[in-house]
Amino acid sequence: MELTAQHINELTQIVGENFIFTDFETRKKYGYDETEDYNFPPHVVVKPENTAQISAVVQLANQYKIPVVPIGGRTGLSGGALSIHGGIALSTERLNSIVAIDEKNLQVITEPAVITQVLRDTVAEKGLFYPVDPSSMGSCFIGGNIAENSGGARAVKYGVTKDYVLNLEVVLPNGEIIWTGANTLKNSTGYNLTQLMVGSEGTLGIVTKIVLKLLPQNQFNVLMLVPFFKADQACEAVSAIFRAGIVPSALEFMERDAIDWSVKYIDNINVTVKPEHQAHLLIEVDGNYPDVLMQEAEKILSVVEQFEVDEVLFADTEDQKNALWRMRRGVAEAVKANSVYKEEDTVVPRYELPTLLKGIKEAGKKYGFQSVCYGHAGDGNLHVNIIKGNLTDEQWQTEVRKGIVEIFELTKSLNGTLSGEHGIGYVQKDFMPIIFNETSLNLMKGIKQLFDPNNIMNPGKILPN
Amino acid sequence: MELTAQHINELTQIVGENFIFTDFETRKKYGYDETEDYNFPPHVVVKPENTAQISAVVQLANQYKIPVVPIGGRTGLSGGALSIHGGIALSTERLNSIVAIDEKNLQVITEPAVITQVLRDTVAEKGLFYPVDPSSMGSCFIGGNIAENSGGARAVKYGVTKDYVLNLEVVLPNGEIIWTGANTLKNSTGYNLTQLMVGSEGTLGIVTKIVLKLLPQNQFNVLMLVPFFKADQACEAVSAIFRAGIVPSALEFMERDAIDWSVKYIDNINVTVKPEHQAHLLIEVDGNYPDVLMQEAEKILSVVEQFEVDEVLFADTEDQKNALWRMRRGVAEAVKANSVYKEEDTVVPRYELPTLLKGIKEAGKKYGFQSVCYGHAGDGNLHVNIIKGNLTDEQWQTEVRKGIVEIFELTKSLNGTLSGEHGIGYVQKDFMPIIFNETSLNLMKGIKQLFDPNNIMNPGKILPN
Incomplete structure (x- = not known):
């Protein structure tokens, strides 16, 4: 669908005129990630300031059934951040603070747009270790790592992103806000919504706050x-x-x-x-x-x-x-x-x-x-x-x-699968039936439908048509 | 609902007359786990031999809308295995083989009714280490550990059950069979059905085969x-x-x-x-x-x-x-x-x-x-x-x-939660709203509804009414 002046106007009310962009240059820039040579410009780029603004943007998108693509560091390799159906590119880039380093519990609470390397370096100053080190860590966002369940060179000993995520604040596709779990190392309290969000590539909601486990630094x-x-x-x-x-x-x-x-x-x-x-x-x-x-x-x-x-x-x-x-x-x-x-x-x-x-x-x-x-x-x-x-x-x-x-x-x-750490996104989704039978794919489609009945949240990703 | 002679007859056709029990003593025995002094006898106890028989039992239950409670070692502490609505107690106890120890890849494939201690000892003979050691490990089943996301004394260094589960064969509440993932250490291929099953306390399906990661044994x-x-x-x-x-x-x-x-x-x-x-x-x-x-x-x-x-x-x-x-x-x-x-x-x-x-x-x-x-x-x-x-x-x-x-x-x-490793089951479900807002609980109810539209699979567990 095309966005109208009315939509743009309402979005401007939410994020302020300095944080909404409809010029071609910006749209083109936010239409790229690092996947091959694809470019899918959105109709508009918005840069909300906080969870409340993200919730408001998403509510609006849900009301008008406008696609919303959550945008992180645009370093993805499976096209997860491409606005293949146009719509709103929602860049999280202003949510870029490390909220708290909890040295007593070896945890960090962070916003999604913190660059992974910055997060690693900042906790290292306190003698703490966040081991996940994707090759793109100098420019990727921790929120994107969660979306793709990123790995890296140290995963062989220390595991991947999912192994460090304790709890997430998420804006759901209807704009409602949840925390998925608790800030604890163990948790047997209901279905694991945290791990359902990790690796869901921005199709089930937008992660706005992240609680990560840390380790003592090795010397x-x-x-x-x-x-x-x-x-x-x-x-x-x-x-x-x-x-x-x-x-x-x-x-x-x-x-x-x-x-x-x-x-x-x-x-x-x-x-x-x-x-x-x-x-x-x-x-x-x-x-x-x-x-x-x-x-x-x-x-x-x-x-x-x-x-x-x-x-x-x-x-x-x-x-x-x-x-x-x-x-x-x-x-x-x-x-x-x-x-x-x-x-x-x-x-x-x-x-x-x-x-x-x-x-x-x-x-x-x-x-x-x-x-x-x-x-x-x-x-x-x-x-x-x-x-x-x-x-x-x-x-x-x-x-x-x-x-x-x-x-x-x-x-x-060989009992393997399509993707170890890059995700499925746009470019691998047609191969999903090689790995999963129809029953499994229908369960995944049902989960998508449950979270996002209007299919506005990063539509056309992960699941084959 | 009451089971009829016709139901019992059809179940007998599936599992054979030696593996179906309607006597009070057996029903009472399978109506206990280790939760306080509760006893909820099922109407019938069946002991299927394999995945195909489990699938057939579940299909029948789904057709007649009879509750099915998956039964493991009956050592649970939150009442997950109690047949609170009667129906069929489906004991996995005959699926008790370690299928293969893959020394080359440090993995084990096992059926659900292997006792956790037996699994640990058997892989230890090959120099391999399955670290999860719930206090009940001498009698609990590995399948039950997956249902409850069990922990134990070594979780502090080595993590809990969920950290070792790579892939699961599951009989869904309609009798269909899926594998949730792949036998790989990393996986960014679609929604994480594996972690959705872990800790779901037998409410989303019955785990019939399990691929676990192992470590080299410490000396x-x-x-x-x-x-x-x-x-x-x-x-x-x-x-x-x-x-x-x-x-x-x-x-x-x-x-x-x-x-x-x-x-x-x-x-x-x-x-x-x-x-x-x-x-x-x-x-x-x-x-x-x-x-x-x-x-x-x-x-x-x-x-x-x-x-x-x-x-x-x-x-x-x-x-x-x-x-x-x-x-x-x-x-x-x-x-x-x-x-x-x-x-x-x-x-x-x-x-x-x-x-x-x-x-x-x-x-x-x-x-x-x-x-x-x-x-x-x-x-x-x-x-x-x-x-x-x-x-x-x-x-x-x-x-x-x-x-x-x-x-x-x-x-x-204190940013904690209800259960670290025992699960919610029957006795903690009314406390769930203390931790989760209504939106989160509705998502969990939606997931249950998606997997089990007739609410036959371990009904009345985890989710408050």
Whole structure:
């Protein structure tokens, strides 16, 4: 539907004239996230100041049946923040305060538009640790992390966003406000509305306040980069490390191309990638006892040396550690700078990684596409970047799609699923029937209908038509 | 409704005549769990063999609108397994196999009627660790743990049941069968049906297969018992230990009466409780490095010695450790043997424990009841055993209830909630409006209605009328 002058007028009454935007430039900007090259401008961008204003905007939208898309840091990779049906883009960006750091209970109460890195740094100053570190943490919002149930490199030891969310204030699609749970570590009090909201990608409501569990900060870590001559052996080494009784704080896999591109793209990285290195594992252990970490590092070394590996690089200084992490985190951007691409977020039980990787490469051969794979191997979470390169638009739409379906069918057969941490959003929703039977999908549609009978809240996401 | 001969006949067709029971003795037996002295016999007890039979029983019940109560180990403390509307008690007891231990991926696939202790012991033989250890683990079923989102002593470090559940096979109230998720450590693929099922107390479906995450087994632990001269100081010490950067693997609080009763009730416990000890903390740290554990134990010692404590007892042998744990686990039974009682499962952020304890004692004075408090203090989870003793039935029903309402209102004001790990079931549902506003409760009722439009699946639980 088109918004009328009357709608704009009413919205202006709520948020004030300085916080409503109908110019094309702003609408275009808020029509992007980081998903491929999609742009879906909303009809209007509003920037409410607080929960009450968000509730009022949503009530109005619900009354007139105008789509509302909650907007965070616009770093999503599945199109969750795209205004595919136009309507109101509701940016949470002004709700950007850390409300309270509760040092006594190891908790933080925050608004949704706090940048994840800022949250991590701020609690770290109090000796506290928020472990979830998506690659985009320098620009993504904590509210977006909750919407997508974001993970990151440390999830292998510390879990994902959902494991830290204790309680949420939510504006529902009819404008009503609830708290989903309590600020407690344990809770067996009714249906788990908190976990229903986490990962619901802004389709069930807008999160306006967040209570997160924190941990005591760990003081030390050891980081090593292990070059493998064979990519499948790198994958095999991943589960061997766990079976040796080690739980690393990060265990990242990168194909040679991933590192190659990243090293070219980022300045001041001093890593030599030999052509015969097919893959690398970046492995970190952390804790409070340096002696223990050295023992664990040695155990890891003895595991990986059972495979065909080249010399292992230990990062000796903070600078070296930062460089290695910059390299790892830079892969996505490097790939993006290189070509149009689609990124799949496959996840399987970790022992199945070699089978998954093999299947991805076979699909590429069969359907004529190149892929660059990297990701959080310790979780079995492999990001598959499919490169457009010289493919025609026709091939890109049809052949590549067939390959993606085969890859997802493979993940399903390995007891895995479509997305480990990026969400389903706009670009993966048609693949949902590969994972869920009709009964499950109907339950999800029923939940959506229950929360949002007018289908105004981020419509057209997650659920297939 | 009454079941007819026709219903019984059709049920017999499904489960076979050896697995259906209408005699009073069996019905009475399956009409109990461990909640106070309630007994609600079902009209019939059935013991299906597998998922297909469960689905058939549920389809039949749905067709005739007969209540179905899923029955596990009958150790629940909130009346979740009581057949309050009669109908069919569906015991899962024949689904008692561990289907597969996946050592490569550190996972186990199990049926619901495996006893939690058996599951823990069986995976331990492979060097794997399922950390969740409710006090009833010697007799409760893992399926019941999922229904109630059970915790236990190790939750403080390792989390509760929900933190280990990756994927569930569920028979829905219409008899259809779904898998809720995938066997992966991360999952951002649609609404989290897995976590919606966990803690739903058998009101949304019957769990028939369970995929759990496991950890590598820890090899060492240190256990100590710290006697405090003042109970509120014991509570204060709890959060001080965390703020010192230690995450103990157990941190249990016991009032003097709790220990006193337990020591009397259980043979061969060699613990001296002096009258001037108002409370004890039982503290465990675990890990793979004995030196580290000794350092952590010393840190804990230096924290608790800032309070008024008597001599700390270190358990030197496995026998001593077992005795201390038997004492802790025996408290509930000792209290039960002593008097009729009501057990509340209050939970607050852990720093609020002293305030909670104080409020409980004040409510007791005001309304004339004695309480014995103990529980998982590291999680802020305090079990409040209200003793009937010499109270009249009238006092027990009216005065004590007023006191309970005040205690729950206090937990709410401290950002806590009704239940940390026992669930709401039958006995706590009327208190739900203390925690949730009408909007939240209506969402929960809507979810129940969506899954179970005929309200046959464990009706009358969790949600207030």
